[in-house]
Amino acid sequence: MAATDFMKQTLDFIHRGFRGAAEGLSDEQLHFVPEGQSHSIAWCMWHAARIEDMFFQQIFQGKQREWESGGWAAATGLPEKGFGTNQPTDEAKTVHIASLDRFREYQATVADAALAFLGSIDDSELAREVKLGERTETLGESINLHLVIHLNGHRGEVNLLRGMMGFPPVLLNQGG
DSSP: OOHHHHHHHHHHHHHHHHHHTTTTOOHHHHTOOOSSSOOOHHHHHHHHHHHHHIIIIIIHHOOOOHHHHTTHHHHHTOOSSOOSTTOOHHHHTTOOOSOHHHHHHHHHHHHHHHHHHHHHOOGGGGGSEEEETTEEEEHHHHIIIIIIIHHHHHHHHHHHHHHHTTOOOTTTTSOO
């Protein structure tokens, strides 16, 4: 299997997890934040989609992010600026998805764009360097570190939060 195919397969798994994250939850449950430094399921969903949008559109392709070009902040009721990284806990606790249906449209748009990009390159492209602030890393490293590993960690956070509220995890017995 080509590395890009494996990445598409892995991201599809993560996408399915985040699509199912809100299943069966009320608005209050979707935005529940336990004590401490945790997040809500809504925050995890928002952060994951925003990170994926930023990396695949802006960093990897030099395009405008879907978030800005599609007017998604206004459509979803979410913050126009920021994407959750280094966000103060008190601010993160205020992230609220006003329109879950519109947010799901944004998630699908971002996921489709990411998978289309991966489908348009071959494994040799994974060695291309991309700039992240003051440092560089290869496209392959960036996809694995910031999207596959990072986002799957937040999928685990979603499952912990769902379990705390008595709901089953997403993608039970389907890879973690």
